[in-house]
Amino acid sequence: MTDRELTYTYYPGCSLKSAAYAYEDSTQVVSKSLGIRLNEIDDWNCCGATEYFSVNQLPAYSLVARNLSLAHSQYGGADVVAPCSACFLNLRKTNDYMRKYKNLNAQVGQALGAGGLSYTPGSVRVRHLLDVVVEDVGFDAVKEKVVKPLEGLKVAPYYGCLIVRPETGYNTEYPTHLDELMTTLGAEVVDFPMKTHCCGGHMTQISEETAYELIRRILKNATDYGAQAIVTLCPMCQLNLDAYQSEVNKMFGTDYHIPVLFFTQLMGIAFGLNEADLGFGAEVVPAGPALATIGHPAEQTRQRPKRRDKNALPMPGSNGADES
Amino acid sequence: MATPSSTRLLDQVMAETPGGETLIGCLQCGTCGGSCPSASDMDSTPRRLFAMLMADMDEDVLTSNTPWFCVSCYYCTVRCPQDIPITDLMYTLKQKAIQAGHYHQDAHAPFSESFIGYVEQYGRSFEFGLATRFQLVHHPLATVRKGGLGFQMLRKGRLHMTPQKIKNMPQLSAILSKAKQLAGQEV
Ligand code: SF4
Ligand code: SF4
Numbered sequence: 001m002t003d004r005e006l007t008y009t010y011y012p013g014c015s016l017k018s019a020a021y022a023y024e025d026s027t028q029v030v031s032k033s034l035g036i037r038l039n040e041i042d043d044w045n046c047c048g049a050t051e052y053f054s055v056n057q058l059p060a061y062s063l064v065a066r067n068l069s070l071a072h073s074q075y076g077g078a079d080v081v082a083p084c085s086a087c088f089l090n091l092r093k094t095n096d097y098m099r100k101y102k103n104l105n106a107q108v109g110q111a112l113g114a115g116g117l118s119y120t121p122g123s124v125r126v127r128h129l130l131d132v133v134v135e136d137v138g139f140d141a142v143k144e145k146v147v148k149p150l151e152g153l154k155v156a157p158y159y160g161c162l163i164v165r166p167e168t169g170y171n172t173e174y175p176t177h178l179d180e181l182m183t184t185l186g187a188e189v190v191d192f193p194m195k196t197h198c199c200g201g202h203m204t205q206i207s208e209e210t211a212y213e214l215i216r217r218i219l220k221n222a223t224d225y226g227a228q229a230i231v232t233l234c235p236m237c238q239l240n241l242d243a244y245q246s247e248v249n250k251m252f253g254t255d256y257h258i259p260v261l262f263f264t265q266l267m268g269i270a271f272g273l274n275e276a277d278l279g280f281g282a283e284v285v286p287a288g289p290a291l292a293t294i295g296h297p298a299e300q301t302r303q304r305p306k307r308r309d310k311n312a313l314p315m316p317g318s319n320g321a322d323e324s
Numbered sequence: 325m326a327t328p329s330s331t332r333l334l335d336q337v338m339a340e341t342p343g344g345e346t347l348i349g350c351l352q353c354g355t356c357g358g359s360c361p362s363a364s365d366m367d368s369t370p371r372r373l374f375a376m377l378m379a380d381m382d383e384d385v386l387t388s389n390t391p392w393f394c395v396s397c398y399y400c401t402v403r404c405p406q407d408i409p410i411t412d413l414m415y416t417l418k419q420k421a422i423q424a425g426h427y428h429q430d431a432h433a434p435f436s437e438s439f440i441g442y443v444e445q446y447g448r449s450f451e452f453g454l455a456t457r458f459q460l461v462h463h464p465l466a467t468v469r470k471g472g473l474g475f476q477m478l479r480k481g482r483l484h485m486t487p488q489k490i491k492n493m494p495q496l497s498a499i500l501s502k503a504k505q506l507a508g509q510e511v
Binding site (some may be wrong): 013017018019020031043044045046047048050051052053054055056057058059061063066089097100101104107108110111112113114115116117151152161162165166167170173198200201202203207209210214281282284 | 329339340341342343361365393394395397398399401402409411412414415416418419422440443447448478480482488490491492495496498499500501502504505506507
């Protein structure tokens with residue numbers, strides 16, 4: 001199937017352009033290798049995450065609808081692909097709710113109209129990147145690309161909440177499509193009962209006690225089951241499990257040091273792609289030791305090249321310092 | 325999102341949540357609370373909160389910490405036998421609490437508001453500014469303690485020092501203003 005090009009409209013979302021650049025980088029090279037063409041929506045805006053929705057619903061739906069409207073006007077009815085689970089949920093939910101609830105549709109339509117836009121709900125379909133890989137590319141085509149199977153690497157496939165909920169056609173409590181993908185790459189999948197449990201989301205910013213307990217449960221469960229790495233498909237899950245792992249260790253007196261990687265990074269390794277293009281080294285808990293056990297010494301030293309965004313504004317007090 | 329025809333908080337909450345009218349069919353089965361990962365931090369389970377709402381215990385509902393501890397995982401929503409959009413109802417209850425001047429714990433609403441502030445100014449969220457500004461205002465000691473984490477994220481190129489701004493900000497602002505006006509909010 002990879003000899004023909006699969007074309008999608010791409011919504012990266014804010015995280016992939018900053019904290020989760022490893023996801024963005026690996027998504028780009030893996031998609032290319034699979035014949036997936038991603039046309040990024042020009043001038044997309046934030047999906048509102050949970051914050052906008054939690055205090056301001058109608059503006060939040062309107063915010064998301066602007067992206068759907070731009071997607072349709074720029075690339076017609078091509079499916080919109082979002083690698084971030086929160087973006088995926090917000091885009092899909094807005095699309096579904098506008099179709100289902102006439103009053104909401106009318107009000108969002110009026111709000112869009114104030115910006116000279118319109119959107120007919122359902123005119124694009126919203127997909128998660130994992131779904132595209134599993135359903136449209138398919139395991140057979142993925143298998144054909146595998147040149148360096150991940151043999152001997154024990155991974156815990158962690159789905160988080162949003163990719164399978166509210167309803168996406170996969171089992172909401174015990175999905176297996178990421179498990180199967182990992183098996184296709186040659187990895188050993190550990191049965192991982194907490195695979196759809198919550199990582200704490202934005203609670204890390206609000207109530208550390210609540211968030212760290214949720215993170216601890218997932219780290220403990222994956223470790224208890226012998227995983228050498230956790231594989232995720234959501235930037236928020238990756239950030240929480242990776243960046244707060246040492247805080248969790250401090251709070252609970254534990255000693256977890258399990259790397260948390262994006263599924264696209266592991267696909268890239270199995271496909272034999274250049275590891276420097278897969279964003280390794282961005283993770284706080286290094287992936288190197290786990291990958292070394294299967295003979296893939298991941299690049300640990302690469303720094304993100306300086307990249308100035310022409311739309312970026314200087315912030316007072318930042319001395320114009322960039323992101324190095 | 326309709327203009328509430330009744331002053332009952334229950335009716336307003338149902339009307340302002342897409343699909344919210346299904347709340348009236350709540351069986352009080354407790355599946356939501358039993359599924360919720362945050363239930364142990366909540367003063368009432370979602371089930372109990374809905375019972376209070378139906379009993380017109382508005383003050384208790386609006387001051388409850390329950391919606392603020394909701395992490396939006398949708399576990400309750402997919403498990404509810406009555407297909408009640410519980411997560412969305414939690415959002416509406418937060419909005420109602422803010423409107424009524426009840427934040428429960430002062431950090432919660434300001435966090436959302438500083439996030440929203442960046443989105444409204446730039447069209448994109450800005451993790452570095454958000455994390456630092458919010459943490460400095462609300463958790464200054466923790467910021468110092470966690471300075472190492474921020475530094476590490478910065479060093480790894482995972483935090484931008486500058487926010488990204490979309491090109492057509494006037495268009496987005498016009499859309500958001502109209503939406504706020506329709507939702508009956510001050511513009
Ligand atoms: S799961 Fe649904 S029906 Fe049961 S108590 Fe909760 S809201 Fe009510
Ligand atoms: S969505 Fe909120 S209320 Fe529902 S289970 Fe998750 S945290 Fe609990």
